[in-house]
Amino acid sequence: MYGYILQRVLAAIPVMGFVALFVFLLLRLTPGDPAAILAGDTATPEQLAAIRDSLGLNDPLLVQFFSWITDLLRGDFGTSILSGKPVIELIADRMEPTISLALTTIILSVIIAVPLGVIAAWKQGTLIDRFVMLLSVLGFSVPVFVIGYLMISLFSMQLGWFPVQGFRPIGEGLGDFFHRIALPTFTLTLLYIALIARITRTSMLEILGDDYVRTARAKGLPESRVLMRHALRNCSVPIITVIGIGFALIISGVVVTESVFNLPGLGRLTVDAVLSRDYPVIQAVILLASLIYVVINLLIDIAYVLLDPRIRYS
């Protein structure tokens, strides 16, 4: 197992290297010039060239790439071309809203969706099953921003229970933190409940027809034990996969939700950086997103072993 983890960590290194090279080249081949953005409307060509020089944009691509990689290996992610702030600071500022939203959404979704999916499978074809499937279809079909606006309209504008927008770090008060993260969490949760409940139901349906489940029931085990211990645990691999990928998706940016609720998360940072051609910021957030995917995939693989002893990695 440890050998497998080491092997996966080592395999991630060339992956990250390839991502770094790809992102770097893609940005340089994309039209747009950060120096022109900085210089404004009245800069002379000489001034524009001076700004490009000061940013190192006139250096050969190879020199720029190795300079960036060398700095990166020293832990220096560079500074934002526009604001002049260290990229690592910008990312750190934006991590808390994103991670908070991802955690609250995934935790709430799992708490609701897994039991719903289990019940729907257990009561297949009944009214409960159809109701869960209807919720699932709604969760998939209604765009997140529509759900967000409806939530704001009802809970903020009509009832006045929650603020319309904004984020408060957890360090500034637990109450304010939950008060502000609640609506975006509920909004995203609907989508993830739909996803996880559907997968849970499908996986459970496959398992519930298996011989060992029938045997467990024949032995007189309580139904709850049959469902949760024998069935759910054995079908948890695809559920864990979906939860993991869902978590990674939120971490790497949910721009629409962040915009509707004005959350200063990584998604908005990425979009802003792309629109303003802030190369160091774009490169860093894409590398970070790739790293998150690699780590989460590794954790999912490890979780497989823990949940299903039949799975072995050599």
Next chain:
Amino acid sequence: MKHTTFEKTKARGMGKMLRTSVLSATVASLALMAGPSFAQTLTAVKHSALRVLDPIMTTAYMSRNHGYMIFDTLYALDSDLVPQPQMVDSHTVSDDGLTYTFTLRDGLAFHDGAPVTGEDIAASIARWGERDGMGQVLMSFVESMTQGASANEFVINLKEPYGLVIDSLAKPSSNVPFIMPKRLAETPSTEPIPEQIGSGPFTWVAEEFQPGVKAVYAKFEDYVPRSEPPSWASGGKVVNVERVEWVVMPDDQTALNALQAGEIDYWESPPSDLLPILDANPDVTVKNLNALGMQTIMRPNTLNAPMDDVRIRQAAIASVKQKDVLDALVGNPELYALCGAMFVCNTPLASDVGSETLTEGNGMEKAKALLEEAGYDGTPIVIMHPTDVGTLRTQPVVVAQAMRDAGFTVDLQAMDWQTLVGKRASQAAIADGGWHMFMTNWVGADVFNPLVNNMVNGKGPEGGWFGWPDVPKLEELRMSYATETDLEKQKEYAAEIQKVAYEEGVYAPIGQYFVPTAWSNELEGVLDAPAPLFWNISK
């Protein structure tokens, strides 16, 4: 026990009430657990995010607005467009008109406590003069700039008399000649200043700055405002709140909800389609603060064929009806004006010379005739179309259709604004990624005279603005305007410049429109100005 229908209904009602009460209590307790809030904090949603903090290095309006918070100016225009002293107490001009001596008013100090001196002024004006168009013209007349006999004096020696010295120092929009400490002003103008230290009415709260999210300013307690009432950026800059927070809300609906729910106090530029909702709210004031509004323009590239032919440029301009553009862009006629004045309507230099087809919308036949006369061969006209900016994505579509109606073949190329910004600097041929035309918007104060208006610069590929018309006559007229001190003669020069500019097809204003600001009625004293100002406001 059997319940009657009434009892069941009552019981359900009580249950619902209980659930609602519990939920409300939970939510209220969450709110009570909230962190600290600052008294007298004014929260404003800005039109864009503040990213570049140096208002001299860039012309971005957010950087200019930031400059007005942190820095002060020697002079400022009042609402009659007349320069008024701001940091300056008085000034004298020598009999030969070559020496200007300025005395600073008492009590001026930077945020680090250092007094403002003539050396700071000289360095600041020199840096601004490297970057700003009007500043560059001023510098071409300047022999020297030095501190005067005492530390609070500043002297400009000219090579020859120049009529717009004070007007230049009172320039209201990008780039504004903000005054900063000498050590910052000595930063090359192609590099950002390393600190935000000014002598303006607000200090910069650096530790709370989140680019793209939030910028925070605190009242500068040692600022000494002038005694005159405020008028635009002139007069007393009295700060009545402890903090001002600029926040960015990428979604307009969120900003609308936040203003209506009292979570923000001020929304700089709500889109026109949401204005009726704000107008209907008795707790919100909606008002246009910028009487000069915005000028939206079309700019041809004179370097690339067939736009290198003046008749083709004239045909393109003649085909456009301002009303069509403004109906599509703004919609509400109360928020726009048909205005062919290159130096903006309702200003001393406003003139309608040469603009009839744009405002009357009767130029289509003229456009067709010009195309035929020029022998237009159907070469596609590349119009850059920025699709990510709400106030810029409409005009190219309307102009392209008008040009097609006149007989042009148009290649409308969709791109984001930053791609356009990079691409418009290219003088390359079309085959190498060049362009024929783009549209942009200017704050009225950025185009209201021939020196600040970049589009009537006729210097060509060396020193001209994107599009690069090479029209020496325009440069002669601009210099005549600059050295003239009599307003009536200045008006004549301005009208002549506009006439030549239309004849040469260097650019066309395709409408003037206004962007009202909305704020909570809890605020008082919001000022009219060409840029959003946050002094004088109380909450």
